[in-house]
Amino acid sequence: MKIKKLISKRKINKRIEAVAKKISHDYSGKEILIVCILKGGVFYACELAKHITVPVEIDFMKVSSYGSGTESKGSIDIEQDLSGTIENKHVLIVEDIIDTGITLSSLLPILEERGPASIGITTLLDKPTRRKVEVDVDYVGFTIDDYFVVGCGLDYDQRYRALDYVGVVEE
Numbered sequence: 001m002k003i004k005k006l007i008s009k010r011k012i013n014k015r016i017e018a019v020a021k022k023i024s025h026d027y028s029g030k031e032i033l034i035v036c037i038l039k040g041g042v043f044y045a046c047e048l049a050k051h052i053t054v055p056v057e058i059d060f061m062k063v064s065s066y067g068s069g070t071e072s073k074g075s076i077d078i079e080q081d082l083s084g085t086i087e088n089k090h091v092l093i094v095e096d097i098i099d100t101g102i103t104l105s106s107l108l109p110i111l112e113e114r115g116p117a118s119i120g121i122t123t124l125l126d127k128p129t130r131r132k133v134e135v136d137v138d139y140v141g142f143t144i145d146d147y148f149v150v151g152c153g154l155d156y157d158q159r160y161r162a163l164d165y166v167g168v169v170e171e
Contacts, residue, residue, distance in 0.1 A: 003150060003160065003167035007142055012124075012152060012165065016044070019122060019139050020051030023092065026120075031055040033089040035111070037103075038062040038080065040096030040161065043153035044124040044141070048094065059083055063107055076106040087115040095123040096153040098137060099130035108135075124152060125166065142166075 023032070031054065036045035038060050049056050062080035091111060098104060104121065111119055122139035129146050144166075150156050151163030160167075 001156070002170045003163070004170055005165050006144070006147065006149060006168050007166040009164040012141070013047070015141050016047050016124075017051050019141055020048050020053075023048075023120075023122070023139060024051075024053040027052075027054050027090060027092075029054075030090050031057065032092050033086060033116075034058045034092050034094050035082065035086070036060050036094045037096075037107075040153035040155065041094045043161065044096055044122075045094040048122070057089075059086075061107075063103060076103055076110075078110075085114070086111065088117050091116045091119045093119065093121045095121070097125040097127065097149070098123045098135060099127040101131050101133040101135040104135045105133040125149065125154070 032052065034045055034049060034056055036042055036058060039062070045058060049058060059082045060080065061078065061082055063076045063078055093104070093107070095104070108119065120138040121135065123137055124141040126137055126140045126143045127146055128143065147168045149166050149168055150160035151166045153161055154166070155161045156169055
């Protein structure tokens with residue numbers, strides 16, 4: 001398999017710093033609870049947290065909208081839930097990529113029921129051309145075309161997540 005570099009490590013790092021600066025400004029005087037969506041989101045969440053200047057707490061969720069198939073079933077299963085409460089906290093959901101919007105549109109009402117002070121969303125990569133459900137994303141690293149990408153948390157059959165760049169899989 002061949003992987004063509006789409007976004008370099010340098011560009012990714014620079015953009016993460018810019019997104020973190022905007023988040024720090026928008027959440028000035030507040031504490032943020034990062035809700036990292038596993039597995040892919042952990043790479044972006046860790047890099048982002050290093051550059052956010054307001055207090056940050058991190059928790060993790062693992063959700064699936066695919067089950068055992070390759071097409072989304074339109075609802076989610078929570079495979080791993082948060083370890084603590086989000087009540088009255090400023091939640092920032094961190095995703096590696098948002099494409100159809102199905103996972104987030106199903107997750108948001110579940111989190112809203114838990115009484116957070118606010119919920120924001122950030123993603124390293126956004127593929128709006130694949131949207132089936134509209135989702136308001138507050139902080140986007142990069143908007144990309146409809147490519148199958150790996151690196152920076154994104155995988156192909158659990159491989160290539162640790163690449164320090166985003167690449168397009170070419171067969």
